[in-house]
Amino acid sequence: MSEITDPSKEELSVDHMNQLEQYAAATRTKVLASQADLDTKDKVMDEMLLWCKEQGNIVVLKSATILSADPTSRTVQNCKSLMLSKGIHPAQVYAATPAFIGLIIASGHEEGAAKKQKVEATVSFSDQQRHLRDLVYEAVLQGVSDIHIQVRETYAKIRMRQHGELRLYAEWSEKLGREIASVAFNKETDHATSHFNPLIPQDASMPLKIQGKDIRLRLASVPAHGGFDMVMRILATGEERLKTLEELGYTSNQVEIIKTAIKLPFGAIIVAGPTGSGKTTTLASCMDLVEPTQKLYSIEDPVEKVVEAATQVPVNTEKEDRSFASMGRAALRMDPDVIILGEMRDEDTAHVMVRASITGHLVLTTLHTNRATAIITRLVDMGISPVLLSDSSVLRCLICQRLIPVVCKHCAIPLRNSPKHFPSIAGWEAVLGADVINSAFARGLGCDKCNRTGVSGRSVCAEVIWVDETGRQFIQKSDTLGWEKYLLENNWLDFHGRAVQLIKEGKCDPFDAEKVVGPINASTTANVYKYQ
Numbered sequence: 370m371s372e373i374t375d376p377s378k379e380e381l382s383v384d385h386m387n388q389l390e391q392y393a394a395a396t397r398t399k400v401l402a403s404q405a406d407l408d409t410k411d412k413v414m415d416e417m418l419l420w421c422k423e424q425g426n427i428v429v430l431k432s433a434t435i436l437s438a439d440p441t442s443r444t445v446q447n448c449k450s451l452m453l454s455k456g457i458h459p460a461q462v463y464a465a466t467p468a469f470i471g472l473i474i475a476s477g478h479e480e481g482a483a484k485k486q487k488v489e490a491t492v493s494f495s496d497q498q499r500h501l502r503d504l505v506y507e508a509v510l511q512g513v514s515d516i517h518i519q520v521r522e523t524y525a526k527i528r529m530r531q532h533g534e535l536r537l538y539a540e541w542s543e544k545l546g547r548e549i550a551s552v553a554f555n556k557e558t559d560h561a562t563s564h565f566n567p568l569i570p571q572d573a574s575m576p577l578k579i580q581g582k583d584i585r586l587r588l589a590s591v592p593a594h595g596g597f598d599m600v601m602r603i604l605a606t607g608e609e610r611l612k613t614l615e616e617l618g619y620t621s622n623q624v625e626i627i628k629t630a631i632k633l634p635f636g637a638i639i640v641a642g643p644t645g646s647g648k649t650t651t652l653a654s655c656m657d658l659v660e661p662t663q664k665l666y667s668i669e670d671p672v673e674k675v676v677e678a679a680t681q682v683p684v685n686t687e688k689e690d691r692s693f694a695s696m697g698r699a700a701l702r703m704d705p706d707v708i709i710l711g712e713m714r715d716e717d718t719a720h721v722m723v724r725a726s727i728t729g730h731l732v733l734t735t736l737h738t739n740r741a742t743a744i745i746t747r748l749v750d751m752g753i754s755p756v757l758l759s760d761s762s763v764l765r766c767l768i769c770q771r772l773i774p775v776v777c778k779h780c781a782i783p784l785r786n787s788p789k790h791f792p793s794i795a796g797w798e799a800v801l802g803a804d805v806i807n808s809a810f811a812r813g814l815g816c817d818k819c820n821r822t823g824v825s826g827r828s829v830c831a832e833v834i835w836v837d838e839t840g841r842q843f844i845q846k847s848d849t850l851g852w853e854k855y856l857l858e859n860n861w862l863d864f865h866g867r868a869v870q871l872i873k874e875g876k877c878d879p880f881d882a883e884k885v886v887g888p889i890n891a892s893t894t895a896n897v898y899k900y901q
Contacts (some may be wrong), residue, residue: 385438386400388441389438389440389464389465389466390464392440392441392464393463393464396461396462396463398461398463398464400463400464400465400466401436401463401464401465401466401469402465402466402468402469403469403507404469404472404507404527404538404539405507405511405538407430408432409537409538409539409540410540411430411431411432411434412430412431412473412476412477412540413428413429413430413431413473413474413476413477414429414430414431414433414457415477416455416457417429417448417451417452417455417457418474418477420448420451421448421474422474424444424448425470425471426438426439426444426467426470427439427444427445427448427470428465428470428473428474429448429452430473432460433452433457433458433459433460434460434461434462434463435448435449435459435460435461435462435463436462436463436464436465436469436470436473437462437463437464437465437470438464438465438466438467438470440462440463440464445462468499468503469503471496471499471500472500472503475496475497475500475545476539476541476542476545477542497545497548497549497551497552498552498556498557500545500548500549501549501552501553501557502577504516504527504549505577505584505586505601505603508529508603509584509603511529511531511820512531512532512826513529513530513531513603514530514531514533514602514603514645515529515530515600515601515602515603515645516528516529516530516600516601516603517529517530517535517598517599517600518546518549518550518598518599518600518601519546519593519596519598520543520546520547520550520567520596520597520598520599521543521593521595521596522543522595522596523543524540524541524542524543524546525540525541525542525543525545525546525547525549526539526540526541527539527540527541527546530645531820531822532774532822532824532826532827533645533772533774533827534774534822534824543596546596547567550565550567550590550597550599551564551565553565553575553588553599553601554571554573554588554590557575557577558573558574558575558588565590567590567592567596567597568592568597569592570589570590570591570592571588571589571590572587572588572589572590573587573588574586574587574588574604574671575587575588575601583605584603584605585603585604585605585671585672586601586602586603586604587601587602587604587671588600588601589602604649604671611650611653611654611657611676612650612654613654614627614651614654614655617647617650617651617654617828617829618828618829618830618831619829619831619833620862620867620870622862623831623833623862626766626833626835627655627658627766627768627833628658629766629835630765630766630835631655631658631659631731633731633765634706634729634731635726635727635728635729635730635731635762636726636731636732636762636763636764636765636766637722637723637725637726637731637732637733637734637763637764637765638655638731638732638733638734638765638766638767638768639713639733639734639735639736639744639764639766639767639768640652640655640733640734640735640736640768640769640770641735641736641737641738641741641743641744641747641767641768641769641770642735642737642738642739642769642770642771643737643739643771644737645772646770646771646772647770647772647827647829648735648770649711649735651768651770651829652709652711652733652734652735653676655733656676656678656679656707656709656733657676657678659678659706659707659731661678663706663707664680664703664704664705664706664707665678665679665680665705665706665707665708665709666679666680666682666700666703666705666707666708666709667679667680667681667682667708667709667711668682668684668693668696668697668700668708668709668710668711669681669682669683669684669709669711670683670684670685670693670711670712671683679709680703682696682700684696684711692717692718693710693711693712693713693714693715693717693718693721694715694717694718694720694721697710697718697721697722697725698721701721701724701725701728701730705730706730706731707730707731707732707733708725708730708731708732708733709732709733709734710722710732710733710734710735711734711735712734712735712736713734713735713736713751715751716751716752718734719748719751719752719753720752720753722734723753723757723758723763726762726763726764727760727762727763736748738769739769740769740832740864741767741768741769741832741833741834742767742834742849742852742853742856743769743849744767744769745758745767745844745847745849746847746849749847755844755845755846755847756845758844758845759841759842759844759845760841761838761841764836764841764844765835765836766833766834766835766836767832767833767834767836768831768832768833768834769831769832769864770829770830770831770832771829771830771831771864771885772827772828772829772830772885773827773828773830773868773871773877773881773882773884773885774812774824774826774827774877774878774881775824775825775826775827775828775876775877776810776811776812776813776823776824776825776875776876776877776878777812777813777815777816777818777819777822777823777824777825778825779813779816779818779819779825780813780814780815780816780818780819780823781810781811781812781813781823781875782810782811782813783809783810783811784806784809784810784811784879785806785807786811787811789811790811790879790880793879793880794806796889796890797879797889797890799890800889800890801869801872801873801889804873805869805872805873808873808874808875809872809873809875809879810875810876810878811878811879811880812824812878812880812881828871828876828877830864830867830868830871830882830885830886831864831867832861832862832863832864832867833862834856834861839855840852840855840856843855864885864886865886865889868882868885868886868889869882869889
């Protein structure tokens with residue numbers, strides 16, 4: 370397993386770092402150590418690239434800004450003289466870490482034939498492995514969930530998804546983008562059996578360590594016109610403990626329903642939601658509630674969050690005998706009390722879920738749907754009859770969740786004071802009432818606490834259904850509309866109701882809520898739509 374260490378600690382002595390910080394303080398700047406400290410379009414200056422490569426500890430950007438690991442040295446003066454001889458007026462000199470300077474130099478475009486050279490021909494894997502680690506390290510520090518590398522004929526764009534929103538992190542050369550993707554697939558994955566091929570879809574998992582903590586990433590790539598896209602999803606960051614359902618954002622009533630279902634000896638608990646909605650995290654928190662006296666088997670692709678109490682079985686979807694369905698059937702022969710199917714992807718896996726439930730096992734699994742009641746529709750579409758689903762031994766609890774950004778409490782502003790929100794306030798107030806609007810907050814401009822995003826994290830917004838006798842009658846008739854009406858009449862909390870609660874509590878910006886539940890206005894909440 371590979372090891373990631375803090376680049377600043379790895380390459381800088383304490384004295385060296387102190388010198389850089391003293392220079393930064395004297396010039397009223399800061400020590401640059403990350404691409405986030407620069408304008409993403411400010412790349413290395415071609416005219417100075419070869420000279421900077423020879424020096425190794427200095428780089429000049431297109432803005433004529435100079436970054437140096439030794440900003441008070443004669444090398445900086447020589448750099449300025451060389452720039453002036455080329456008709457370039459030097460700009461500000463910044464202190465920067467050697468690792469960051471090395472990354473910028475590596476991302477520069479080379480002249481002539483070297484500029485067109487592909488990664489397959491010659492590549493310094495040791496350098497690119499370090500750049501890959503620097504990139505992952507930076508993402509983990511920022512709480513990023515996905516790293517997107519978009520490689521095209523003349524550039525590579527790096528985007529990072531933070532709190533569900535994709536932001537541009539850096540623009541690199543096409544060459545460096547290909548090298549990073551190649552080394553990730555060829556050198557770092559669990560089963561690097563073939564060379565990276567950007568012309569076909571590929572996926573893999575990658576284990577790393579950050580300061581002694583296990584990190585797991587899932588890699589996927591697809592070909593694109595002019596290049597390819599690669600996404601690295603950060604599955605686990607070595608957290609010491611799993612979050613509780615309350616910490617994830619479930620209400621006390623919803624938690625009580627889930628805990629009651631987990632205490633039952635058999636039946637299925639299904640967690641649904643779109644891709645990236647935190648289903649796996651919720652499933653891991655549910656697994657943590659299982660009694661230690663019970664035997665728990667978890668079938669996953671890949672294993673994301675390590676749960677000590679469970680036997681976690683990885684599957685291989687490329688091999689028929691190691692699919693979710695086949696591994697689930699194998700687990701049934703291992704005397705389990707609880708079975709977790711990481712995802713119901715096909716009819717075979719759905720039948721394993723039903724079989725396990727009716728033979729006396731508690732089953733937890735995930736599914737891709739948009740509403741809790743739509744889980745029934747999806748299962749019927751996968752070949753499970755409504756009559757079988759309405760059996761009291763099968764479905765116990767249905768959960769559907771999405772994630773809503775939580776406004777940063779340090780820079781949030783009252784909703785009524787936000788010019789951006791003012792045109793929508795009247796419509797919201799007509800539906801939600803003045804009390805909700807008066808207590809609501811909007812995203813601020815951002816601060817140091819939230820990395821200028823205006824968001825401090827994300828909260829689960831969920832629908833949780835306890836499948837009772839009346840519910841099973843609606844399931845048998847596949848009457849999801851009638852079921853939802855019945856649930857709402859009995860004070861069930863749907864997505865809309867939970868989003869309103871979060872707005873009223875001052876945790877959620879109404880614009881963010883609308884991205885989850887749709888527009889909040891009189892037309893969408895009316896039973897009959899009034900055409901103009």
